[in-house]
Amino acid sequence: MAEHEPHNTQNSRGGGSNPYQGALVAFSLVGQVGLMISLGALLGVFAGLFVDSKLHTTPIATIIGLLLGLAAGIYGVFRLISTFRKAG
Amino acid sequence: MAALGINVWALVTQLIVFGIVLAILWRFAYPALMKTLDQRRDSIREGLENAEKSRRELADAEQRVAAMLDEARQEAQRTIAQATTAAQHVREEIEQQAQDRARDIMAQAERRIQQEIAKARADLRQQVADLAIMAAGKVVGASLDTETNRRLASEVVAQSAARDGLS
Amino acid sequence: MLWNLPGIHVPADPLYPGAPPFLTNTFLLTIVGSILIIALMLFVGRNPKQVPGKLQNLVEWVFEQFLNLCEQVAGPERGRKFFPWVLTIFLFVLFANWWEVIPGIETIGFKSTDTALSPACAHVGSQGFLLFGQYSNCITPFFRPPSTDLNFTIALSIVTVVMTQVYGFVVLGFRLQIGRYLVFNQGIMGFIVGLFELLLEAMRLISLSFRLFGNLFAGDVLLVVISFISIGVGAIPFYFLEIFVGFIQAFVFAFLTLLFFTLGTTPHGHEAHEEEHLAETAHAEHERVASALAGAKLEEAHAQ
Numbered sequence: 074m075a076e077h078e079p080h081n082t083q084n085s086r087g088g089g090s091n092p093y094q095g096a097l098v099a100f101s102l103v104g105q106v107g108l109m110i111s112l113g114a115l116l117g118v119f120a121g122l123f124v125d126s127k128l129h130t131t132p133i134a135t136i137i138g139l140l141l142g143l144a145a146g147i148y149g150v151f152r153l154i155s156t157f158r159k160a161g
Numbered sequence: 162m163a164a165l166g167i168n169v170w171a172l173v174t175q176l177i178v179f180g181i182v183l184a185i186l187w188r189f190a191y192p193a194l195m196k197t198l199d200q201r202r203d204s205i206r207e208g209l210e211n212a213e214k215s216r217r218e219l220a221d222a223e224q225r226v227a228a229m230l231d232e233a234r235q236e237a238q239r240t241i242a243q244a245t246t247a248a249q250h251v252r253e254e255i256e257q258q259a260q261d262r263a264r265d266i267m268a269q270a271e272r273r274i275q276q277e278i279a280k281a282r283a284d285l286r287q288q289v290a291d292l293a294i295m296a297a298g299k300v301v302g303a304s305l306d307t308e309t310n311r312r313l314a315s316e317v318v319a320q321s322a323a324r325d326g327l328s
Numbered sequence: 329m330l331w332n333l334p335g336i337h338v339p340a341d342p343l344y345p346g347a348p349p350f351l352t353n354t355f356l357l358t359i360v361g362s363i364l365i366i367a368l369m370l371f372v373g374r375n376p377k378q379v380p381g382k383l384q385n386l387v388e389w390v391f392e393q394f395l396n397l398c399e400q401v402a403g404p405e406r407g408r409k410f411f412p413w414v415l416t417i418f419l420f421v422l423f424a425n426w427w428e429v430i431p432g433i434e435t436i437g438f439k440s441t442d443t444a445l446s447p448a449c450a451h452v453g454s455q456g457f458l459l460f461g462q463y464s465n466c467i468t469p470f471f472r473p474p475s476t477d478l479n480f481t482i483a484l485s486i487v488t489v490v491m492t493q494v495y496g497f498v499v500l501g502f503r504l505q506i507g508r509y510l511v512f513n514q515g516i517m518g519f520i521v522g523l524f525e526l527l528l529e530a531m532r533l534i535s536l537s538f539r540l541f542g543n544l545f546a547g548d549v550l551l552v553v554i555s556f557i558s559i560g561v562g563a564i565p566f567y568f569l570e571i572f573v574g575f576i577q578a579f580v581f582a583f584l585t586l587l588f589f590t591l592g593t594t595p596h597g598h599e600a601h602e603e604e605h606l607a608e609t610a611h612a613e614h615e616r617v618a619s620a621l622a623g624a625k626l627e628e629a630h631a632q
Contacts, residue, residue, distance in 0.1 A: 171340070
């Protein structure tokens with residue numbers, strides 16, 4: 074196993090040797106997850122509004138922007154969690 | 162941007178300050194701390210290993226002691242058993258000897274008694290023969306006391322003794 | 329009214345009227361904090377005692393906790409590489425945050441004649457050096473916690489995001505790192521995911537900087553307002569809360585930095601490649617066995 078994945082030699086990833094550290098890690102992740110999704114949506118909406126104001130296509134670009142932004146946020150969350158997913 | 166107070170100058174100076182702090186800590190503080198920490202980790206691991214080793218050794222020694230005690234106990238038991246059987250043997254031997262000796266003594270005593278009896282009988286026979294000759298001499302005269310007569314008298318006495326069951 | 333609500337505004341104030349744009353009251357505390365950090369770490373790091381004192385114990389404990397965290401999240405090798413960044417960011421942010429609860433921060437400063445604070449401030453020049461009543465908020469503070477200044481938080485976020493890129497290029501190489509953002513060989517979905525990755529970097533920058541700024545600025549305002557409402561006494565529990573928040577936010581910033589570094593140096597779609605590789609080896613093995621079997625049969629036929 075260790076030969077295939079030199080970066081993943083320890084199986085207790087991010088769990089932390091002491092429980093407070095684990096709690097802090099969990100807190101950081103939860104905060105970041107929420108922020109990622111809302112920030113993604115927000116950026117998407119702003120981009121959409123800007124495009125709409127230029128092309129006079131309200132509200133098509135805004136809606137697309139919102140959806141794309143949300144998707145990006147969720148993708149970001151997925152990427153964030155993927156480090157810890159392997160440990161199971 | 163101005164409402165949020167973001168300006169490039171402030172940004173860059175903050176970056177520079179952070180860079181300086183990072184460089185100084187990285188160069189001068191972290192290696193020393195890392196060394197201390199690694200040393201401590203090593204010594205802790207060593208201590209654990211030592212403790213494990215001495216624990217194993219203690220268990221070993223205890224096992225050895227137990228084995229030795231066991232051995233000694235068995236040895237003692239064997240010795241006691243040997244001693245008991247030896248004593249038994251000795252006793253039997255002594256008994257045997259005593260019995261033998263007793264038998265010998267009895268046999269000797271019997272032989273002596275027989276000898277005494279035989280001797281007494283022979284004496285008695287002699288005396289009876291003498292008496293008989295003396296008596297016969299008294300009765301017949303003094304000429305009777307010859308060799309032939311003495312022999313004759315003895316034969317008579319012997320015959321009578323045999324008849325009376327004295328022999 | 330005993331005193332006025334102090335002025336609340338987002339941008340940091342210049343240290344003195346007409347100061348260069350970087351010389352703000354938050355910058356001053358950044359410098360002081362940096363000197364404190366360096367002094368502390370050098371003092372503890374350079375004279376390790378065999379039997380550590382309380383201070384050395386604390387510093388070494390924090391040091392060890394972060395080293396463990398780095399090694400667990402990024403693996404022993406990369407963990408040690410990332411560790412100086414993570415710990416320095418933690419200390420830097422922690423010291424920046426905790427200024428918030430030191431008395432005198434934001435209450436000592438130059439008199440300000442800015443009438444936006446209070447109409448009376450125009451005449452503050454006639455007051456002594458202690459300001460009361462309607463003049464009480466006519467102040468430009470000398471000190472303000474650095475993390476309540478966006479310049480500080482954005483600078484640190486830039487450090488994180490840029491270093492993620494640097495480590496990405498160093499560890500993965502140019503091709504893999506660029507291939508993370510510009511994906512042309514996996515159809516339209518692959519291309520969009522690549523763009524998402526690019527967008528993520530921006531989102532990380534914004535989320536890191538604004539979370540720290542938001543938490544600390546809000547905490548600062550909270551303390552000021554509660555002190556104002558309750559004449560100081562009611563704010564005491566909130567001081568403890570802010571100590572806690574300051575610590576948490578410093579940890580969050582450092583931990584996310586570590587996480588971004590780790591993600592940035594892990595090849596994209598690594599697990600998928602791994603499976604592919606396994607499948608390939610399995611296939612090759614299968615063929616090798618099959619050909620060996622065929623060879624054996626051939627030999628058998630010859631023997632007969």
